[in-house]
Structure formats: C-alpha cells, structure tokens
Amino acid sequence: MNGVDSNPTPESDTARSLDPAAWVERxxxxxxxxxxxxxxxxxxxxxxxxxxxxxxxxxKDGFAGQSAERTWLVGILRHxxxxxxxxxxxxxxxxxxxxxWLQDFFDERxxxxxxxxxxxxxPEALIENQEFWAVFDACLDxxxxxxxxxxxxxxxxxxxxxxxxxALKVTATNLWVILFRARTQMRQCLTLKWFTSEAKPxxxxxxxxxxNQAR
Amino acid sequence: xxxxxxxxxxxxxxSLDRPLSWRERLQLRLHLFMCAxxxxxxxxxxxxxxxxxxRFHDLVQDDLDGEFDGMxxxxxxxxxxxxxxxxxxx
Numbered sequence: 001m002n003g004v005d006s007n008p009t010p011e012s013d014t015a016r017s018l019d020p021a022a023w024v025e026r027x028x029x030x031x032x033x034x035x036x037x038x039x040x041x042x043x044x045x046x047x048x049x050x051x052x053x054x055x056x057x058x059x060k061d062g063f064a065g066q067s068a069e070r071t072w073l074v075g076i077l078r079h080x081x082x083x084x085x086x087x088x089x090x091x092x093x094x095x096x097x098x099x100x101w102l103q104d105f106f107d108e109r110x111x112x113x114x115x116x117x118x119x120x121x122x123p124e125a126l127i128e129n130q131e132f133w134a135v136f137d138a139c140l141d142x143x144x145x146x147x148x149x150x151x152x153x154x155x156x157x158x159x160x161x162x163x164x165x166x167a168l169k170v171t172a173t174n175l176w177v178i179l180f181r182a183r184t185q186m187r188q189c190l191t192l193k194w195f196t197s198e199a200k201p202x203x204x205x206x207x208x209x210x211x212n213q214a215r
Numbered sequence: 216x217x218x219x220x221x222x223x224x225x226x227x228x229x230s231l232d233r234p235l236s237w238r239e240r241l242q243l244r245l246h247l248f249m250c251a252x253x254x255x256x257x258x259x260x261x262x263x264x265x266x267x268x269x270r271f272h273d274l275v276q277d278d279l280d281g282e283f284d285g286m287x288x289x290x291x292x293x294x295x296x297x298x299x300x301x302x303x304x305x
Binding site for chain 1: 219220221222224225228229231232233251252253255256259260263264266267268269270271274275285286290291293294295297298299301302
C-alpha cells in the first residue's frame with residue numbers, strides 16, 4: 001500500500017484523493033459500518049462498499065471536490081443500498097395487507113388489544129446497557145429490509161418523505177404504512193424481548209405469527 | 216371528531232414525519248388527553264427514534280468503544296486487492 005505514498009510529485013495529493021485503495025484506508029470503516037447498519041449482513045456490506053468504490057473510481061472525473069470526499073462516497077453507497085434492496089424484491093417483505101397486519105394490535109373497534117405501558121420505556125436508562133443494544137440490533141434485523149431502509153433514511157438522516165418515496169419508488173400513502181409498521185414492529189419487538197413487564201406468553205405466539213406473516 | 220386508538224397511533228407516527236393539519240392535531244391531542252395507552256405509544260415512538268439515531272451515530276460517526284470494530288482486516292485487504300485488479304483492467 002506504499003505505491004501512492006512513495007510518489008512525491010506535486011500532483012500526489014490529487015492522485016491520492018482519487019486512489020480507491022487510499023479510500024479504503026480513510027473511509028472504509030465508515031462506509032462498511034454504514035452499509036452494515038442498513039443491510040445487516042457483513043458479506044452484502046462488503047460487496048456494497050466494493051461496488052461503491054469501483055463506481056466512485058469510474059466516476060472520479062465527475063467528482064470536482066465540491067463536496068467532501070466522504071460525503072460523495074456515502075452518497076454513492078446510498079444508491080447502491082437502494083439498488084440492492086430493489087433487486088431483491090422477494091426480500092422486501094410487507095406483503096400482508098395493512099388492515100390484516102393491524103389486527104394483531106387492534107380489535108375491530110380500533111382499540112388496543114394490549115395497551116402500551118407508558119412506564120415501560122426509559123431510554124436514558126438503556127443507552128449504557130450493551131445487552132439492550134444487542135436486542136435492539138436483533139429487532140432491526142427482524143424488520144423487512146425496505147422498512148428498515150425507509151425508517152433509517154427518515155429517522156437517522158431526516159430525509160424528506162418525498163425523497164424517500166422517490167428512492168423506494170412508493171407512494172406517500174405506502175410510505176406512511178411502511179414507517180408505521182417499522183415503528184410499531186420495533187416497539188413490539190423491544191417490548192417482548194426487553195420490556196418483559198408488558199409481555200405475556202400468549203402474546204409471544206401472536207407476535208411470532210405476525211412476524212411470520214410479515215415475511 | 217373523536218378518533219380511536221388505531222387512528223391515534225397512525226397520527227402519532229405521521230406526526231414524526233410530517234406536519235399534522237390543525238384538525239388532526241386537535242383530534243390527536245384530545246385522544247391522548249384521555250388515553251394513557253396511546254400516550255405511552257407516543258412516548259415510546261419518540262424514544263425509539265432517538266435510540267435509532269444514537270445507535271447509528273455510535274456505530275458510524277463516533278469513535279468506537281471496541282464493541283464493533285468496523286471493517287475487519289481481511290475485508291479491507293480483499294477490497295484493496297479487488298480494486299487494484301479492477302483498475303489494472305481498465
């Protein structure tokens with residue numbers, strides 16, 4: 001990896017900034033973690049980072065340095081993640097109709113089957129707890145990939161909903177349903193796996209059924 | 216004017232993603248005033264968003280505490296090799 005560093009010409013700075021191997025050194029960890037948080041699978045994250053860097057290298061003339069190098073690379077990675085999700089339409093999940101899905105939570109009059117316990121979640125008590133984060137990750141894993149991506153784009157990156165609709169190729173109404181499901185499912189999963197005060201054995205089977213249906 | 220818990224939770228979720236109309240705000244506020252369950256759902260939904268933000272920032276943007284090491288060495292080496300191969304071909 002010294003090929004770049006051993007070149008002391010004045011252009012070496014530019015050359016270095018457009019060298020994918022140097023990108024791996026400088027941004028590899030961030031890109032890899034970013035992809036891993038989104039797709040949850042190490043081998044896919046690796047492929048996506050690779051595709052990103054290759055695409056970046058091919059498009060390097062288009063990178064005029066208006067944006068920071070990392071921002072530019074993350075932007076390409078985001079597209080790669082979307083392409084990946086779209087190419088695996090079988091894995092997108094949420095095939096259950098919204099009203100069927102809601103039956104797990106609400107009765108025919110729209111009342112809770114089991115009331116959320118307002119005292120159950122105290123995030124400030126959780127954030128130092130490593131075991132909690134393992135459960136949190138497991139719950140993220142259980143989301144349909146498209147739900148997770150929509151949820152991540154909306155919450156983490158505060159992306160406007162119309163932009164997420166465009167990227168995911170869904171209508172605004174679809175997006176509300178996807179986000180609603182993602183939040184409700186995360187909440188339900190955390191409640192069952194962590195906030196056991198609200199969980200009862202009969203809920204376990206219902207939740208299991210709901211999850212199977214969602215696949 | 217009255218909405219049920221199902222409608223209230225949908226409004227709670229949408230309120231995190233778009234501005235509600237004055238009518239929706241009023242309906243939701245009325246419902247939450249009377250319904251501890253949906254109030255709990257709202258608190259938990261807001262907390263959930265904060266937790267997800269924190270998880271992401273911990274993993275991607277901050278220095279790590281060793282719990283998650285980023286790209287494994289062999290992945291890094293493999294990537295560099297593949298990139299070099301690809302560049303030579305072009």
